[in-house]
Amino acid sequence: MQKINGLILIFIIFLNTSIVLAEDISGIDISHLWISEAPPTVSVLVAYVTLKNNSTKTTSLISVSSPLFSSIEIHRSIVKDDVASMERYSSLTIPAKSTIKLLPGDYHLMLFNPKTPLEIGDRPILTFAFSNGVKIPVKAHVKKRKYNEH
Amino acid sequence: MITKLSNSKFLIPAMVTLVILATGAGFYISLKQSQNQLVQNNETRGLFWPNPKQIKNFSAKDHNGNAFELSNISGKWSFIFFGYTNCPDICPITMSVMANVYQHLVNYYENIQIIFVTVDPERDTTEKLSSYISFFDQDFIGLSGEPAIENSLTRQIGIPYYYNKKKGNNNYLVDHSASIFVIDPKTRLIAKLSPPHQPEKIIEQFKNIKRFIDAKD
Numbered sequence: 001m002q003k004i005n006g007l008i009l010i011f012i013i014f015l016n017t018s019i020v021l022a023e024d025i026s027g028i029d030i031s032h033l034w035i036s037e038a039p040p041t042v043s044v045l046v047a048y049v050t051l052k053n054n055s056t057k058t059t060s061l062i063s064v065s066s067p068l069f070s071s072i073e074i075h076r077s078i079v080k081d082d083v084a085s086m087e088r089y090s091s092l093t094i095p096a097k098s099t100i101k102l103l104p105g106d107y108h109l110m111l112f113n114p115k116t117p118l119e120i121g122d123r124p125i126l127t128f129a130f131s132n133g134v135k136i137p138v139k140a141h142v143k144k145r146k147y148n149e150h
Numbered sequence: 151m152i153t154k155l156s157n158s159k160f161l162i163p164a165m166v167t168l169v170i171l172a173t174g175a176g177f178y179i180s181l182k183q184s185q186n187q188l189v190q191n192n193e194t195r196g197l198f199w200p201n202p203k204q205i206k207n208f209s210a211k212d213h214n215g216n217a218f219e220l221s222n223i224s225g226k227w228s229f230i231f232f233g234y235t236n237c238p239d240i241c242p243i244t245m246s247v248m249a250n251v252y253q254h255l256v257n258y259y260e261n262i263q264i265i266f267v268t269v270d271p272e273r274d275t276t277e278k279l280s281s282y283i284s285f286f287d288q289d290f291i292g293l294s295g296e297p298a299i300e301n302s303l304t305r306q307i308g309i310p311y312y313y314n315k316k317k318g319n320n321n322y323l324v325d326h327s328a329s330i331f332v333i334d335p336k337t338r339l340i341a342k343l344s345p346p347h348q349p350e351k352i353i354e355q356f357k358n359i360k361r362f363i364d365a366k367d
Contacts, residue, residue, distance in 0.1 A: 036242060039235070039285035041278050044321075046238035071321075077239045079345050083310055084233075084240040084328035105346070108239050112321055145246040 027055030028094075030128055032101075033140040040117035045069075047109040047126065047140060048102045053094040060091040060131040061100075068124050070113040077105055086110075091131070104145070118142045197359055199366075202338040208303045210267075213280040213292030220337060226261040227360070228333040229352075232309050232326050234270035235282045240328060243347070245286040248330070250349040252287055255356065261335065267293045267304060269311040269326045307331050307339060332356070334363055 029052040036046050053059055064072040074089040092107065094100050102108050109126075118124060120142050127137040205220065212218040229248060233241035248264050255262045266283050268274040271294045274282075279292035293303065304311070309327035330352065332341040341359050343352060 036238075038238075038242065039282045041281040042235055042238075044236045044238045046242070075239075079240070079328045082327055082329045082342075082344055083325055084237075084345075085312075085314075085325035086239070086323050104239060104243050110238050145242065 028053055028059065028128075028130060028134060028136065030136055030138045033126065033138050034143045035111065035118060035124065035140050036104075037118070037120055037142055037144050043113055045111040045114055045118065047072075047111055048104060049109070049138075050099060050101045051092075051094055051128075052099040053096060056096050057132070058093060058095045059134075060093045061128060062091045062131050063129045064109055064126050065129070066111070066124060066126045068115050068118075069111045072112065072126070073110045074102075074107065075110050076107045079105075120144065196341045196343050196355065197362065198338075198340055198342070199362070202334075202340050203306070205303070205306055205333060205337045205339060206301060208301050208306065210293045210303060211276065212294075213276060213283055215276045218291070218293055223263075223265075223333055224337050225335045226263050227259065227335060227356070228263050228265055229356075230265045230267060230303070230307070230331040230333065232267045232269050232304065232311065234268050234324050234326070235274050235278055236270065236321075237324070237326075242286075244328070244330070244345075245283075245290075247347045247349050247352065249286045249290075251352045251356075252289065254349065254353055256289075259360075263291060264289070265291045265293055269304065269309075270313075270324050273320070332359065336367075 029050075031050045031052070033047065033049040036048075038045055047064075051061060061074065064074070066072060074092055075086045076089060078085050078087060089107075092100060100107070122142045123139040124142070125137050125139055127135055129135045205223070207220040210218045212222075229251070231241075231244055231248065233244065235241075245266065252262060252264050264287065266279075268279060274294065276294065279294060283290040283292040309329075309331075310325075311327070312325040313322060314325065315322040328345045330343040330347065331339060332343065334340045340363060341355070343355055
């Protein structure tokens with residue numbers, strides 16, 4: 001009986017530890033990933049996404065990849081004195097317990113050289129890699145931009 | 151000496167004259183200053199008035215490879231936006247907004263045209279341009295304006311653009327004006343609409359500008 005109690009105790013401790021560890025390691029929620037529908041001949045597409053860091057440790061998005069694109073980069077659109085430009089970011093820091101949103105006119109993902117044009121209904125997979133070693137593949141939606149709809 | 155001056159019968163008339171002259175000069179200076187500025191009140195923000203720039207002849211190619219010149223903008227209200235097809239965020243956002251604006255305005259006005267001028271003629275071929283602009287609206291016009299040419303539309307409007315080119319990298323970015331320019335039927339550069347761009351805001355601005363210009367002419 002004591003042996004079983006001991007085993008149960010060890011199991012519970014292990015379970016709790018691994019839950020805590022799992023929380024820290026994969027405490028990232030990725031949502032609202034969408035790629036804007038674009039003219040079929042365009043060689044750079046854009047994706048927007050929400051990244052939520054539920055853990056107690058700061059982490060960074062260090063890369064995004066997909067077999068559908070030759071490369072993916074993180075950029076931020078800037079409009080200053082009426083001139084539009086983009087700044088490239090090698091990583092995006094997501095502080096503990098906070099959310100970052102990549103939105104039109106702001107931070108976004110540039111998707112270079114799509115192998116095929118994407119259409120509404122496609123669900124391409126983008127894999128997000130973080131500084132804590134976690135890699136999360138996510139299915140994106142392909143959507144029309146808001147102002148194309150009447 | 152001072153006592154003498156203050157007792158002079160000329161003192162008061164002299165002071166009054168000075169005040170009148172000073173006031174007059176002040177009005178004249180401020181009038182001159184305001185004449186060549188953009189009209190800043192809320193109704194007609196971004197308006198180049200008075201003395202809007204008269205656009206001179208230019209030769210560009212449209213998205214069908216046809217010549218596009220001054221005669222093509224005469225008699226129409228043209229909205230002009232500068233960008234490039236490899237621009238993934240700001241340009242498509244603006245083009246989508248303009249599609250919405252156009253779809254609204256064509257219900258009320260016959261002579262509206264939306265023109266997208268590429269500042270990246272090297273990569274934006276006629277075919278690419280055609281496919282790009284027709285995605286947003288079949289009536290849109292794409293121009294390869296060849297910005298470097300002396301009398302190009304790009305040069306005349308005076309928009310800034312800058313290639314962030316690195317050797318051997320064809321994925322370069324181009325910085326460019328984010329404003330939408332308006333040319334009236336008399337081919338005058340009449341307004342500059344600054345970002346952020348929203349359909350309702352642009353529609354409202356256009357109606358105000360048109361009302362203002364129609365009243366002046």
